[in-house]
Amino acid sequence: MKVVLCGGGNAVHVLTALIGALPDCEVSILSLYDDEANRLNEALVFPTSHDKREGITCTCDQGQKVIGQPVIITHVPSQVIPEADVLILSLPAFCHALYVEACAPYFKDGMMLGALPAEGGFDLCVRDRLGPKRMEQLILFATETLPWACRITTFGQSVEILGTKKTIDLAVSPLSATFKVTSFLTHVLGDAPVLVPCSLLALTLMNINSLWHPTIMYGALRQWDGHTPFDTIPLFYQGADAFTGAMLTAVSNEVLAIKRQLLLTFPTLSLKGVRHVSEWMPRAYGEGIEDTTSLTTMLQTNRGYRGLRHPMTLVQKEDGTKAYLPDFKYRYMTEDIPCGLMVTRGIAELAGVATPQMDAILLWAQNKCGKTYLEDGKVALSHPDLEETRCPQRYGYTSLESFMRDNHYVV
Ligand code: NAD
Numbered sequence: 048m049k050v051v052l053c054g055g056g057n058a059v060h061v062l063t064a065l066i067g068a069l070p071d072c073e074v075s076i077l078s079l080y081d082d083e084a085n086r087l088n089e090a091l092v093f094p095t096s097h098d099k100r101e102g103i104t105c106t107c108d109q110g111q112k113v114i115g116q117p118v119i120i121t122h123v124p125s126q127v128i129p130e131a132d133v134l135i136l137s138l139p140a141f142c143h144a145l146y147v148e149a150c151a152p153y154f155k156d157g158m159m160l161g162a163l164p165a166e167g168g169f170d171l172c173v174r175d176r177l178g179p180k181r182m183e184q185l186i187l188f189a190t191e192t193l194p195w196a197c198r199i200t201t202f203g204q205s206v207e208i209l210g211t212k213k214t215i216d217l218a219v220s221p222l223s224a225t226f227k228v229t230s231f232l233t234h235v236l237g238d239a240p241v242l243v244p245c246s247l248l249a250l251t252l253m254n255i256n257s258l259w260h261p262t263i264m265y266g267a268l269r270q271w272d273g274h275t276p277f278d279t280i281p282l283f284y285q286g287a288d289a290f291t292g293a294m295l296t297a298v299s300n301e302v303l304a305i306k307r308q309l310l311l312t313f314p315t316l317s318l319k320g321v322r323h324v325s326e327w328m329p330r331a332y333g334e335g336i337e338d339t340t341s342l343t344t345m346l347q348t349n350r351g352y353r354g355l356r357h358p359m360t361l362v363q364k365e366d367g368t369k370a371y372l373p374d375f376k377y378r379y380m381t382e383d384i385p386c387g388l389m390v391t392r393g394i395a396e397l398a399g400v401a402t403p404q405m406d407a408i409l410l411w412a413q414n415k416c417g418k419t420y421l422e423d424g425k426v427a428l429s430h431p432d433l434e435e436t437r438c439p440q441r442y443g444y445t446s447l448e449s450f451m452r453d454n455h456y457v458v
Contacts, residue, residue, distance in 0.1 A: 256387055
C-alpha cells in the first residue's frame with residue numbers, strides 16, 4: 048500500500064510513525080503549507096547531528112514507542128499522488144479543498160480518499176471540487192474525530208499520543224468498500240479505537256469539535272469585556288461551568304431535533320451515529336471519565352481533556368508583566384465554525400428546524416471573528432464569507448430534497 052498523508056501537524060506525525068512502521072506500507076508526506084515540507088525534510092533527514100534519522104517516533108499512551116520513516120516528503124503533488132493507493136487528509140478542515148483541488152489531476156481510479164477527521168460537510172467539499180462523476184471513481188472515507196489526542200513533542204522527530212478513543216464512527220462511500228477501508232484502518236490503528244460504521248451525513252451532524260469548542264468558548268468568554276487580559280490561561284474543559292454544560296446540552300438537543308425532522312421526512316435515513324453529547328462522551332472516553340454525574344462533571348473530570356487550556360495569545364501589560372488575550376483566530380473558531388457548526392446550522396435551515404441556542408453561539412462567534420455567516424436569523428446567502436463555510440447553501444442548496452438526493456443521503 049502506498050499511503051500519502053497531507054499536512055504536517057500532530058496527526059500527520061502520529062500517522063507517519065504508525066504507517067511507516069508497517070512492513071507492507073510505504074508512507075509519504077505532502078505539505079502545501081509554507082515551507083513545511085522543507086522543514087520536515089530538514090528535521091528528519093538533516094538533523095543537527097547530521098545523522099539520518101530512523102523516522103518519526105510516536106510515544107503511545109501506554110508508553111510503547113513506534114518509529115516510522117516517510118519515503119518522500121514533498122510539496123509537489125505530482126511526485127506522490129499518481130502512485131497513491133490511499134490519500135489521508137489529517138489537517139484542519141479549512142485545508143481540505145486546497146489539497147483535493149491540487150491533487151485531483153493525479154488521482155487514480157479506486158484510490159481511497161479519507162479525512163481523519165471529517166468535520167462537517169467533507170463530502171460536500173469533495174463533490175464541489177471533483178464533480179460527482181470523478182468523485183464516484185474514488186472511495187471516500189471519513190472519521191467523526193481523530194482516533195487520539197496527540198501533540199508533537201519535537202517537530203519532524205517525535206510526537207505523543209495523550210489518549211486513544213475507545214470507539215469512533217467511520218463513514219465509507221460507496222458502502223461496498225466498507226470492509227476494504229475498515230481493514231486498512233484497523234491495520235494502521237490496531238485494537239483501538241473500534242471503528243463503527245455510520246453515514247457521511249451522521250458524521251456531519253455529530254461533529255463533536257463543532258459542538259465542544261465554540262460552545263465552551265462562548266460559555267467562558269461571553270461576558271468578557273473584549274480587552275482586559277487574563278493573568279493566567281483558563282482551563283478549557285476542566286474550567287467548564289454549569290452554564291456551559293447546560294448550553295452544550297441545549298445545542299445537542301437542537302442537533303437531535305434536526306435528526307428527528309430528517310427522519311420524519313426520510314424514514315429510511317441512516318442517522319444512528321447522531322447521539323446526544325452526554326451519550327457520546329462515555330462512549331468515546333469510557334473509564335477515562337471520573338465523574339459521570341452530569342455533562343459538566345464529565346467535561347471537568349475526563350482524563351483525556353486534563354490540562355488543556357483556552358486558546359490565548361501572550362501580551363504584555365503596561366507594568367511589563369505577562370498576560371493573555373483570547374485567540375479568536377485559533378481553529379476552534381476558524382475551523383469549527385465554518386466547517387462545523389455552520390454546516391449543521393445550514394442543514395437545520397433546510398429542514399425548517401429552529402436552533403436558537405446554536406444561533407446565539409454563532410452570532411457571538413462571528414462577531415468575535417469579524418465574519419458574517421448568519422444575517423437576519425438566516426444563513427447569509429449573499430455575503431462573501433459564506434464561501435469559507437461548508438454549509439449546504441454555500442454549494443447552492445436551498446431545498447432539503449435536492450440536498451438529500453444529490454448527495455446520495457437518500458436514494
Ligand atoms: P494541526 O493544527 O497540528 O495541523 C496543522 C497542519 O495543518 C500544519 O502543519 C499544516 O500542514 C496544515 N495547515 C494549517 N494551516 C494551514 C493553511 N492555512 N494552509 C495550508 N495548510 C495548513 O492539526 P492536528 O492537531 O494534526 O489535527 C488535525 C485535525 O484533527 C484537525 O481537524 C483537528 O481539529 C482534529 N483533531 C485534533 C486533535 C489532536 O489531539 N491533535 C484531536 C481531535 C481532533
